[in-house]
Amino acid sequence: MAKGINLNNLKNQNRSSLLYLLNTYGELSRKELSKKLNLTPAAITKIVQELIESNDVKEGLSISKGLGRKEVLVSLNLEDKLLYGLNVEMDHITLSFSTFSGKLIKRKIIPFNNDFTYVIKEAKDYYLLNNINVQVISLCIIGNLDGFGVYKDIDYQKILEETFNKKVIVSNNVKAFATAGLIFDNKKEEDSLLFFKWGPGIGSSIVSNGKVVTGNDYSSTEIGHYIIHPLSEKKCRCGRKGCLETEVSLKEILNQVKQSGKDLTIEEILESKDEEIIKLIDSKINLSALALVNTATILNVHDIVLFGSMFNNPTFAEKFISKCLQLNPTLTKENIRVSALNSSSGYIGACAIAAQQLFFEKGI
């Protein structure tokens, strides 16, 4: 339905566009902002003044613009805004204190075994121990929050708000990482991107026109629950059988290697020269690459961003990319890459959703 825009919304929209622009370019003069946003210099001066007063942007260096004129550059001020992040994976949780700009202050990794009472207790103990004043608690969690998948009956927001007496933001962890990719890595509006995660579990998220897609049914972007073996008897955490995740998760790989009589860590498995293990890993790569390439084709995305602990191993990442290129020769090495944020994946999503909701889009 067509909607009108009231003045307040318009003001917030301009403010948000200006902040995203500063995020893309680092720092700009008021004159450059006016030109890029197609707003009058007077309007820009007013927005910037308000943002300086609210401590959201700061003035920096003056640059010479010929004939002795100088222009002051304006940049974002995300450094002194802090958050407490809880990033839940299938087998572990990262508790982290960081800035909205993605700078880690400190973190602790704890095991996770589906026991949320334990998580809340550990999270609270670590929070009290550090006594760092944060603006928000960001929870990034596996699975869907709206219906499909696990943990759907728990009201995390309410539990965390009652525990910490702070504002709480909740997001799926792959969507949060995709948001981090847009805010801290790409910093430009891409037509379409597909984020693919291979960590303990499998996940994906779509970006269209520079925005992370939120569908009515989250399962539309859950590549981990793409049925790859319809005749499989292995039950997935989503309730179905034969999902990609049940075939290629870290747990499944470790189990299969263990069944062959070898008790190895995932790092040892990925470095192994044992022919049987290489064959096993290749078969997992083939399944995942097939699901990913087919998904990218259906969605018509032109860039694929990989992340998750498996891609920390360069040989594995290279093999996976080669398989995708072999399956779809129209892809090039420029179209598929490991995210530059991969080593920060335990906390960067929490920073991104906090920055997006409380900084870039405040009031929209």
Ligand SMILES: [Zn+2]
């Ligand atoms: Zn599933």
